[in-house]
Amino acid sequence: MPMAMIPPGKRLFWYGTLGGGRQQPHAAPSLFVFFPFSLSSIILLDSHLRLCYLSATREGAPWCNAVGSEGWILAWWGSAAEAPAPWQHCAKEAARRASVRARGGTRGSPMKLLHVSDTHLGYSEYGKVDPRTGLNQREQDFYDAWNQVVAAALAHRPEVFVHAGDLFHTSRPTNRAIRVALEGIQRIVEAGIELVMVSGNHSTPRIAATGSIFESIALFPKVHAAYGGRYERFSIGDVDFHCVPHCALSEELEAAFKAVAFRPEARYNVLVTHGAWTSGQTYSMGEFNEQRLPDVEAALVKTFDYVALGHYHRHIAIKPHVCYSGATERTSLNEWANETGFLLVDLESKQVQYCPVTSRPMVKLPAVDCTGLDAPQIYDELAALSSKVPEGAIVGLSLVNLRHQTLLRLDVRQIDALFPQAFHLDRQFSQQPAEEGKAAGATAIEALPVEFDRYVQSLDASEAEKERLRQLGHRYLAPEQ
Secondary structure, eight states: OBBOOOOTTTTEEEESSSSOOOOOOOOOTTTTEEEEEEEEEEEOOOOTOEEEEEEEESSSSSEEEEEEEEEEEHHHHHHGOOOOOOOOOOOHHHHHHHHHHHHOOOOOOOOOOEEOOOOOOOOOTTTTTTTTTBBHHHHHHHHHHHHHHHHHHHHHHOOOEEEEOOSSSSSSSSSHHHHHHHHHHHHHHHOOEEEEEOTTTSSSSSSSGGGGGGHHHHTSSEEEEEESSEEEEEEEEEEEEEEEOOSSSHHHHHHHHHHOOOTOOEEEEEEEESEOOOOOOOOOOTTTTOOEEEEHHHTTOOSSSEEEEEOSSSSSSEEEEEEEESSSSSSSSGGTOOOOOOEEEEETTTTTEEOOOOOHHHEEEOOEEEEEEEEHHHHHHHHHHHHTTTEEEEEEEEEEEOHHHHHHHHHHHHHHTOTTTEEEEEEEEEEEEOOOOOOOOEEEEEEHHHHHHHHHHHSOOOOOHHHHHHHHHHHSSOOOO
16 A cells, blocks of 8 residues: 655645544644545545544545544645635534534434435447447436435535435346445445445345345445345434335335334434335336335334435325435436435434536427328427427337328438437327228338338337337448438
8 A cells, every 4th residue: 555645845734532632733743644445535544543544625635534433634736825615614514513412422423424326337228329438328418417416425524425226127137237326335435434235126126035236335334234125223423324225026125114113312313215105196117016105104104314215217296204215317208307416414403405416308299190291391390399409318209190191201310300409309209090891092102211210119118129129220221322
């Protein structure tokens, strides 16, 4: 582990309550500095040989800070007069945690949570490649969203990071999806943040005997994972996290909720679970293996300080303290209107703040009524709609009431060319119903590539499979130059 190279004319200064409780900017000749992972992460060993993990907010930043359960520290290259502005945030955090310790013991209560769910790492679609990474572009989109949440955790420094299910898109994630997840988890726990997570319906194997990826994730220090189809309680400070993961059978789910037990010494009780809440409105994703959740508080005659829900891909506050965080990326055009993000929760003040995450835009254009329109007129209508599509968007386009003859004359390649900024154009065509007693008129056959595209569009297959088939067909059907 190499020693850090101090810039010429600079010294390492630090400020904080670790290593003797000094409160003034302080030269650090007795501190050993290491760069074990990257220039955005350093380790300090103070004179008592205690490890202090520090993470900068950006790669190559000249300062870094950490807030732990026993104090805080900020370090920077330069002089005592060059203390960066972030020390103010550290000072406020230190004062708050000192107040917590004074009220509730030496360890204190985890007051602030980051609640996220449905990150679906490993999701991919459309067969397009990210030029930066060489990965499927949609797969990379989901990794980018996850990394934004991890960065937010390092910036906001919640005491506990709560993931309410579907960390992965499948129960058998790829090696790459596992690596991305573990890199994020490593950054979180090295920052001193506890992590509580449950497995969701996408991340839970159908046969328990095959094992779960969460068996490995749970080996990380500070990671508390519930994944075995049963209730588990994790106590962090004087906060109890009551975790009910996805259960394969309704009997298992019922047994899990019946096992929920409050401890009298717990100051706060937080429920973390994954499924479709069914009290009043049902928040369902329409998936065959989703579990239906009752109004748990009414069923158990217990009131939680916060209920962190996962599964529904839209942020919803069912009650002020019962919330779906929503997904961090969209898996379907049905979710085009959903925001993507996570929640910051303060158990003490009972404040819940929604924080958006930047994701790929989705646009569902208004349906184009093609009654009485021929193909050129339809192209004109679509050209006017194109201005509503942002760069890189996934777009849903619907043409309704098409005459059969007009449908045959439409060229999907010309339609695609009207939306050059779109990442993907999902086209849906529907014809006018035939008049009763009248047979459809004679049809003309268009060019083979056009007819082939229509055939492929009618197939019951994923968009990625359709796109591959289109490309292969056009290779053989295109006229020779």
